[in-house]
Amino acid sequence: MNHCLPCDLEGVEPARIVHRDDVWSCEIADGYDVPGWFVLRLRRHAEGWSGPTVEELAEFGPVSQRLSAAIQSAMGATGIYFMSFGENHPHFHFLVVARDADLPAVSRGAAILARRAHGRDLDASLAVGERVRSALAAASI
Ligand SMILES: [Zn+2]
Structure with a gap:
């Protein structure tokens, strides 16, 4: 069995888990622990896109919508990026990144990935994760 970072997230400590249901999970991943960054x-x-079933993909939309709303509510973020490359980690996943209103234009879009080099802060990421978890819980019916 090959090493798979997204599969390994199944075993993270509860504080890193923002959302988890039977099909989808969203966590703060080691190495990507910039505040406001998550892996869905x-x-x-x-x-790849051919891997998930139609039923799994049907749940992706509502989960993504709820997660985006919770992140925006918890952080006051003006934008939520969903990035998926599938190169280093072919497991179907997205890097979900909150974008602040004051982020310089030059750092927007894919350029935001450069923040990983100097923006990691596990404690701040976990604090944001707690707020997002609370926002998701408050929005659940
Ligand atoms: Zn995997």
Whole structure:
């Protein structure tokens, strides 16, 4: 079995888990712990857009919408990026990144990934994660 970072997130400590249901999970991943950055992933290992089932993908939309709303509510973020490359980690997942209103234009879009080099802060990430978890819980019916 090959090492798979998204699969390994299944075993993270509860403080890193922002959302988890039977199919989808969203966590703060080691190495990507910039405040406002999350990994939304299919819980089972499936690769690329052909990997997930139609049923799994049908749940992706509502989960993503709720997660985006919760992040915006918790952080006051003006934008939420969903990035998926599938190069280093083919497991179906997205890097979900909150974008602040005051982020310089030159750092917007894919350029925001450069923040990983100097913006990691696990404690601040976990604090944001707690606020997002609370916002999700408050929005649940
Ligand atoms: Zn995997």
